[in-house]
Amino acid sequence: xxxxxxxxxxxxxxxxxxxxxxxxxxxxxxxxxxxxxxxxxxxxxxxxxxxxxxxxxxxxxxxxxxxxxxxxxxxxxxxxxxxxxxxxxxxxxxxxxxxxxxxxxxxxxxxxxxxxxxxxxxxxxxxxxxxxxxxxxxxxxxxxxxxxxxxxxxxxxxxxxxxxxxxxxxxxxxxxxxxxxxxxxxxxxxxxxxxxxxxxxxxxxxxxxxxxxxxxxxxxxxxxxxxxxxxxxxxxxxxxxxxxxxxxxxxxxxxxxxxxxxxxxxxxxxxxxxxxxxxxxxxxxxxxxxxxxxxxxxxxxxxxxxxxxxxxxxxxxxxxxxxxxxxxxxxxxxxxxxxxxxxxxxxxxxxxxxxxxxxxxxxxxxxxxxxxxxxxxxxxxxxxxxxxxxxxxxxxxxxxxxxxxxxxxxxxxxxxxxxxxxxxxxxxxxxxxxxxxxxxxxxxxxxxxxxxxxxxxxxxxxxxx
Amino acid sequence: xxxxxxxxxxxxxxxxxxxxxxxxxxxxxxxxxxxxxxxxxxxxxxxxxxxxxxxxxxxxxxxxxxxxxxxxxxxxxxxxxxxxxxxxxxxxxxxxxxxxxxxxxxxxxxxxxxxxxxxxxxxxxxxxxxxxxxxxxxxxxxxxxxxxxxxxxxxxxxxxxxxxxxxxxxxxxxxxxxxxxxxxxxxxxxxxxxxxxxxxxxxxxxxxxxxxxxxxxxxxxxxxxxxxxxxxxxxxxxxxxxxxxxxxxxxxxxxxxxxxxxxxxxxxxxxxxxxxxxxxxxxxxxxxxxxxxxxxxxxxxxxxxxxxxxxxxxxxxxxxxxxxxxxxxxxxxxxxxxxxxxxxxxxxxxxxxxxxxxxxxxxxxxxxxxxxxxxxxxxxxxxxxxxxxxxxxxxxxxxxxxxxxxxxxxxxxxxxxxxxxxxxxxxxxxxxxxxxxxxxxxxxxxxxxxxxxxxxxxxxxxxxx
Numbered sequence: 001x002x003x004x005x006x007x008x009x010x011x012x013x014x015x016x017x018x019x020x021x022x023x024x025x026x027x028x029x030x031x032x033x034x035x036x037x038x039x040x041x042x043x044x045x046x047x048x049x050x051x052x053x054x055x056x057x058x059x060x061x062x063x064x065x066x067x068x069x070x071x072x073x074x075x076x077x078x079x080x081x082x083x084x085x086x087x088x089x090x091x092x093x094x095x096x097x098x099x100x101x102x103x104x105x106x107x108x109x110x111x112x113x114x115x116x117x118x119x120x121x122x123x124x125x126x127x128x129x130x131x132x133x134x135x136x137x138x139x140x141x142x143x144x145x146x147x148x149x150x151x152x153x154x155x156x157x158x159x160x161x162x163x164x165x166x167x168x169x170x171x172x173x174x175x176x177x178x179x180x181x182x183x184x185x186x187x188x189x190x191x192x193x194x195x196x197x198x199x200x201x202x203x204x205x206x207x208x209x210x211x212x213x214x215x216x217x218x219x220x221x222x223x224x225x226x227x228x229x230x231x232x233x234x235x236x237x238x239x240x241x242x243x244x245x246x247x248x249x250x251x252x253x254x255x256x257x258x259x260x261x262x263x264x265x266x267x268x269x270x271x272x273x274x275x276x277x278x279x280x281x282x283x284x285x286x287x288x289x290x291x292x293x294x295x296x297x298x299x300x301x302x303x304x305x306x307x308x309x310x311x312x313x314x315x316x317x318x319x320x321x322x323x324x325x326x327x328x329x330x331x332x333x334x335x336x337x338x339x340x341x342x343x344x345x346x347x348x349x350x351x352x353x354x355x356x357x358x359x360x361x362x363x364x365x366x367x368x369x370x371x372x373x374x375x376x377x378x379x380x381x382x383x384x385x386x387x388x389x390x391x392x393x394x395x396x397x398x399x400x401x402x403x404x405x406x407x408x409x410x411x412x413x414x415x416x417x418x419x420x421x422x423x424x425x426x427x428x429x430x431x432x433x434x435x436x437x438x439x440x441x442x443x444x445x446x447x448x449x450x451x452x453x454x455x456x457x458x459x460x461x462x463x464x465x
Numbered sequence: 466x467x468x469x470x471x472x473x474x475x476x477x478x479x480x481x482x483x484x485x486x487x488x489x490x491x492x493x494x495x496x497x498x499x500x501x502x503x504x505x506x507x508x509x510x511x512x513x514x515x516x517x518x519x520x521x522x523x524x525x526x527x528x529x530x531x532x533x534x535x536x537x538x539x540x541x542x543x544x545x546x547x548x549x550x551x552x553x554x555x556x557x558x559x560x561x562x563x564x565x566x567x568x569x570x571x572x573x574x575x576x577x578x579x580x581x582x583x584x585x586x587x588x589x590x591x592x593x594x595x596x597x598x599x600x601x602x603x604x605x606x607x608x609x610x611x612x613x614x615x616x617x618x619x620x621x622x623x624x625x626x627x628x629x630x631x632x633x634x635x636x637x638x639x640x641x642x643x644x645x646x647x648x649x650x651x652x653x654x655x656x657x658x659x660x661x662x663x664x665x666x667x668x669x670x671x672x673x674x675x676x677x678x679x680x681x682x683x684x685x686x687x688x689x690x691x692x693x694x695x696x697x698x699x700x701x702x703x704x705x706x707x708x709x710x711x712x713x714x715x716x717x718x719x720x721x722x723x724x725x726x727x728x729x730x731x732x733x734x735x736x737x738x739x740x741x742x743x744x745x746x747x748x749x750x751x752x753x754x755x756x757x758x759x760x761x762x763x764x765x766x767x768x769x770x771x772x773x774x775x776x777x778x779x780x781x782x783x784x785x786x787x788x789x790x791x792x793x794x795x796x797x798x799x800x801x802x803x804x805x806x807x808x809x810x811x812x813x814x815x816x817x818x819x820x821x822x823x824x825x826x827x828x829x830x831x832x833x834x835x836x837x838x839x840x841x842x843x844x845x846x847x848x849x850x851x852x853x854x855x856x857x858x859x860x861x862x863x864x865x866x867x868x869x870x871x872x873x874x875x876x877x878x879x880x881x882x883x884x885x886x887x888x889x890x891x892x893x894x895x896x897x898x899x900x901x902x903x904x905x906x907x908x909x910x911x912x913x914x915x916x917x918x919x920x921x922x923x924x925x926x927x928x929x930x
Contacts, residue, residue, distance in 0.1 A: 111843065117651075118795065118840050120584055129845070174833060179651035186582075186644035188653045330583065368639060375583050378576065378593070380845065 051233055052245065052344040053384060056102025056130040060230055062212045064097050073214055077163035081148045083140055084157050085164070085209065088198045091286040092136050093156065093165060094217040094322045098229035100339040103130060107138040109208035110173040117183045120334060121380045125334060131381030133334035134184060134326055138167075139175050141203030148172070154207070163214065167174030170209035176245035185328050186367070191360025193289035194326045215259055217322075223299060224424065227285065228319040230343040236317055237344045244269050244279035246388065247345035249336045249354075250417050251284045251325055253301045253444055255436040256402040257393030259310045264404075265349060265388060266315060277318045280345055284336075289357070292423070295320070297447040304439035327357045329367035330375035337376060341385055350376055351390035401434035422448075513545060517699055517710065517809040518849060521595040522568025525695055525807060528676045529562050539679055542620035542628035546613045548605055548672065549622050550629070553663045556751040557601050558621065558630060559682040560789045563694035563802040568595060572603040574673035575638040582648045585799055586845045596846030598799035599649060599791055603632075604640050606668030613637070619672070629680065635674035640667065649834070650793050656825025659791045675723035682787075688764060692750065692785040695808040701782055702809045707743035709734050711853065712810035714801045714819075716749045716757055716790055717883050718766045718909055720901040721867040722858030724775045729869075730853060731780060744781045745810055749801075751789030754822070758887070760785070762912040769904035792822045794832035795840035802841060806850055815841055816855035866899035885912075 031348050048152045055061075085093065095101055103124065108116065113135055115122050120133040138156075140148075143157045154170060155163040181195055182188050190196075218224050228236065237245055250258070262279050269277035274279055283302065285295050293301075299320075306313055325338065326332045332355035354372035356365055377387050394413040396403035405413055416424075416435060424431050425444035435441075519528075530538045550558065560566055568589065573581065578600055580587050585598040599760050603621075605613075613619055613635070621630040646660055647653050655661075683689050693701065695882060715723070727744050734742035748767065750760050758766075766784075771778055788804065791797045797820035802813045819837035821830055822844055842852050859878040861868035870878055881889075889896050890909035900906075 038492055052930075111839065114836060114840055116841050118585055119843070121845065123843060123845075176651075176833065178654075179832075182647035182651045182653060186641075186647045188647060189643075329578075365645075368641065371579060374576065375579055378580050378584070378585055378588060380586065380588075 021050045048315055052237060052242070053341055053346040054341045055099065055102045055230070056338065056381070057124060059102070060234075061099035061102040061105055062097075062231065063099075063105060064216050065212045070214055073162065073166060073212060077166050077214065079149050079165075080153050080155040080166065082157045082161070082163070083138070083144055083148075083154050083167070084159070084161070085138075086198065087193075088163075088287050088324050089138055089156075090158065090217070091322055091324045092138075093211065093213065095233055095286075095339075096136060096211055097165075097213040097217060098231070098322070100321075100323065100342055101132070101136055102230075102342045104132065104136065104355045106137055106211035107207070107208045108166060109171040110206075112208065113137060113173075113206065117180065119380070120331065131334050131338040131379055131383045133331045133338070133379070134328065135180060137175075137206045137208070139199075139202035140172070140205050142205070144203065145172055145205050148207075153209075162356050164217075164277050165213045167207065167209040167211060170207055172205050172207050174255060175204050175206045177202070177204075184326070184331055186331070187359070189359065189361040192327065193357075194287065194324065194328070197287060198324075199325070221296070223285070223296065223320060226318065227322060228317075228318045231340075233280070233317065233319060233343040237278055237280075240278055240317075241276050242344075244274040244277040244347060245280055245342070245345040246277060246347035246349060247280040247282055247337075247340035248349050249282055249284065249321065249340070251288055251298075253293060253298060253421070253436070253440060254281075254310075255416075255421065255431075255440075256310065256434060258397075259305070260393050260402050260404070261349065261391060262311060262316075263349070264391070268388075277315070277347075279311070280340065280343065281311070281316055281318045281344075282321045282340065283318075284325055285320035285322050288325045289327065291422070292325075293444070293447060297443060301440045301443040304443055305437055309435035310437050310440075325355070327355060327366075329354070329356045330371045333372045333376050334382065335381055337379075337385055337387075341382075346384070347386045347388055348376075349388045349390060352392065395432050395435055397432075399434075400432070476648055477674070484851045495584075505529070512658055517702060517707070517812040520564065520567045520807045521846070522589060524567070525699075525813075526564035526570055527562075527696065528564075528570060528680050529678045535679055538631060538677060539628065542631050542679065545618050545620040545631065546616050546620050546624045546634070547626070547628070548603070548609055548613075549624070549626070550603075551663065553659075553752050553789050554603055554621075555623065555629075555682070556787055556789045557603075558676065558678065560751075560804075561601065561676055562630075562678040562682060563787070565695055565786075565788065565807055566597070566601055567695075567807045569597065569601065571632060571676035572673045573601055574636040575671075577673065578602055578638075582645065582730075584845070585796065594846045596799050596803040596844055598796045598803070598844070599793065600645060602640075602671045602673070604664075604667035605637070605670050605672050607670070610637055610670050613672075618674075619819070623652050629682075630676055630678045632672065632674040632676060635672055637670050640669050640671045642667070642669075649791070649796055651796070654824065654826040657792065658822075659752065659789065660795070662752060663789075670719065686761070687803040688750070688761065688785060691764060691783065691785045692787060693782075695804075698745070698782065698784060698808040702743055702745075702832065705743055705782075707809075709739040709742040709812060710806070710810040711742060711812035711814060711868065712745040712747055712805035712813050714747055714749065714804075714805070716753055716763075717773075718758060718763060718905060719887070720744075720881075720886065721775065721899060722860075724770070725858050725867050725869070726814065726856060727776060727781075729856070730812070733853075734812070740795065742780070742812075744776070745805065745808065746776070746781055746783045747786045747805065747808075748783075749790055750785035750787050751866075753790045754792065755808055756887070757790075758909070758912060762908060766905045766908040769908055772783070773902035773904050775902050775905075785865070790820070791830075792820060794819070794821045795836045798837045798841050799844045799847065802844075802847055802850055802852075810850070812853055814852045814853045814855060817857070847893050860897050860900055862897075864899075865897070 087275045112122055116132045116135050122132045123129055152169060154167050156165040156167060157163050177199055178188060185192055230352045248262055266277050283298055302318060340348055350373045353365060353367060353369040359366045373389050392405040393402050394405045394415050396412055397414055398412045426448040428445055473929040561571060575585055579601050581597045586594045587597045588594055617634060619632050619635060621632060622628050643653060644665055650657055690927050713727055731742050748763055767783060805813055815838045818830060818832060818834040821832045824831045838854050857870040859870045859880050861877055862879055863877045891913040893910055
């Protein structure tokens with residue numbers, strides 16, 4: 001059995017110098033064509049390239065102060081007006097600091113915020129555009145604004161009031177909460193998890209600027225070793241000689257349908273002519289809603305899935321994506337894809353209703369299940385990324401395993417949604433054999449048991465499936 | 466006194482052949498630079514070109530069936546399933562038929578709708594993009610959808626059930642009303658005029674397709690002669706030898722502050738090196754909210770303003786823009802600008818809070834007054850258009866006339882908002898001398914008198930200013 005530690009290396013030391021173009025492999029592009037599945041049978045060209053896809057803006061952003069200058073910067077930070085970060089602010093600072101949002105160099109100023117809200121893109125000085133669909137902003141209230149006064153810089157502090165970053169050349173502008181919510185989520189209905197957590201009670205101002213982060217961000221939760229930066233991921237992918245990298249974003253336990261999909265994607269990439277496609281299995285590590293399975297339990301579950309040999313450790317890199325989850329459907333899936341370009345992925349697997357959830361008020365899904373992949377395939381700045389639509393996998397009762405759904409014999413298939421899966425585990429019931437490896441399933445059952453033991457009353461012990 | 470009829474020619478016959486590239490003047494581009502007003506003092510390049518700006522997509526769309534084929538098409542239309550158009554649907558059909566939304570060739574299919582909602586643009590086959598910020602869609606209900614059945618074409622009929630167009634190669638898809646409203650207006654608050662008129666009670670499906678319009682659209686309201694199509698406007702502008710065309714969108718009576726602004730813009734364009742800048746004074750002619758001054762009265766008022774010599778008829782073209790008004794602020798101003806490119810304008814004057822209004826529920830403006838011009842200046846597909854920010858004009862008490870506001874002597878200026886102007890006219894009070902030409906003011910007073918005479922109770926005779 002492969003243990004998780006063989007799947008990816010221990011993180012190397014964090015980079016302490018800004019990256020330059022010379023860090024990148026020269027890329028040589030050749031192209032092959034194959035018929036697409038579209039009705040028109042038009043030929044789609046896929047690039048087979050030596051070297052990883054370029055980061056957005058051509059250069060991976062690194063906002064962590066180099067080691068030799070940290071002492072000096074900490075002194076500077078001590079004398080500046082302070083803005084205290086929430087847990088989600090800190091997650092975004094982490095995201096920014098490692099260049100997931102390259103070429104963005106800090107919390108958004110108003111022009112970036114407006115381009116994001118209205119166009120889901122940022123215009124670069126050279127006339128090109130990069131995708132940017134979710135606002136990465138920092139809210140402050142009237143009192144904080146008054147304290148900042150005329151200062152051009154502020155220090156960002158953690159919950160213990162320790163400075164962890166400096167925000168330079170700041171711009172303070174109004175926080176149009178209603179408009180931000182409407183344009184990001186396509187609804188203003190009460191009950192959106194991220195909105196309730198991070199926007200509703202946030203301040204009426206936004207503060208943007210260029211970040212200098214004083215230390216690499218660590219959470220000290222036992223999972224930091226899984227948090228590879230885009231730079232570290234690129235290094236690992238290059239070390240493995242990947243000529244195609246396909247990213248799979250997830251925030252749920254992995255079942256055998258996912259595994260089938262990922263294995264099949266690799267097969268298709270090999271058929272296309274790639275010699276060494278590598279899977280980036282990339283669970284989201286930031287804020288999630290209360291009824292999602294927490295990161296630590298998901299990581300245990302993923303580990304079991306790899307131990308059980310469901311995925312091949314030789315061709316899989318598991319790492320944590322530090323972003324918070326917005327549940328903003330077609331708007332958010334662009335962010336999920338864009339960030340993975342920066343980590344070196346040139347293929348992105350997109351499923352049904354990505355980043356979706358039930359409407360918080362009405363009895364329906366918030367987003368049309370097909371809009372995510374449609375919007376992603378048309379999104380500005382993502383033209384370089386190859387979108388791989390998720391094929392629907394379901395439990396094939398005739399084979400006793402997960403298989404691609406065959407509509408000609410629909411009656412043979414059983415659909416087990418994430419909601420149903422969670423309900424089964426909560427009720428200590430077993431899913432059909434072959435739905436998930438037993439070790440992985442046990443982790444889920446243990447998680448819900450732990451909730452019962454700690455007397456968490458939010459999640460009833462017995463719920464209907 | 467110049468009468469309005471001297472300002473622009475009688476409309477020529479409507480074009481009955483699709484336009485080809487050969488209709489366009491060859492454009493020769495030279496460029497001059499001048500310092501911008503931005504803090505960074507970067508140089509901005511303005512193109513001085515012989516010939517008008519190209520329409521979006523390179524070719525002006527014309528969807529009116531050529532005369533020789535109308536009879537045949539009317540026969541075809543008679544046998545198709547029918548969709549009845551509302552007044553606003555008809556206005557959009559008019560807009561589409563004349564190519565204001567070029568290169569769009571009909572009511573949006575889902576991919577166009579999604580690109581509009583999420584990105585405010587349309588991707589073209591050649592890899593370029595054009596701006597498209599407002600959905601131009603046609604809603605149908607369950608019953609209409611059932612009647613259409615498997616048909617690939619429908620006829621669009623007017624309120625008397627007469628076929629006026631055919632929609633070909635149709636696509637029917639869900640009408641996500643809440644999401645459409647949220648992403649277009651940045652709010653879902655009740656009371657948005659266009660939403661209440663055209664969306665709330667509309668059907669749950671949208672039908673897109675390619676339009677064939679059976680006759681040029683006429684309203685028979687005495688104002689059709691003012692409704693020049695983009696093709697006719699281009700012809701007129703070329704006849705006048707315009708080397709710069711600056712468009713001014715308006716939905717309010719013209720006062721001397723507007724006139725000052727337009728005159729000053731012409732002066733600036735001459736200074737930039739243009740020899741013959743022409744003003745396109747372009748009042749919006751479609752749906753407006755109940756408390757706006759109706760089109761017929763506005764046109765009377767504009768006529769008086771020209772008669773009184775406030776604007777120079779030799780360098781001004783007055784025409785009606787057939788679009789409905791959405792009051793969607795920064796999203797809508799892009800549409801207003803984009804449509805004017807198609808009519809030949811390469812300069813667009815943008816004011817404070819364009820297409821804005823009060824928040825329908827909260828006591829504040831719906832949009833930040835500066836967002837419109839900021840968003841417009843960054844909008845994808847509008848890079849070719851030169852944005853001219855509105856300089857603030859106010860009533861200068863020391864001069865007894867409208868003048869550009871001078872913050873160093875703010876106390877000398879009086880601001881008279883559109884709301885205040887309307888209130889004065891309703892109350893039969895006079896504005897300060899020099900605010901508006903007397904003939905124009907009298908039209909406004911007459912309008913509000915007519916409301917009182919017809920017993921319109923919605924607008925009180927005496928309201929506070």
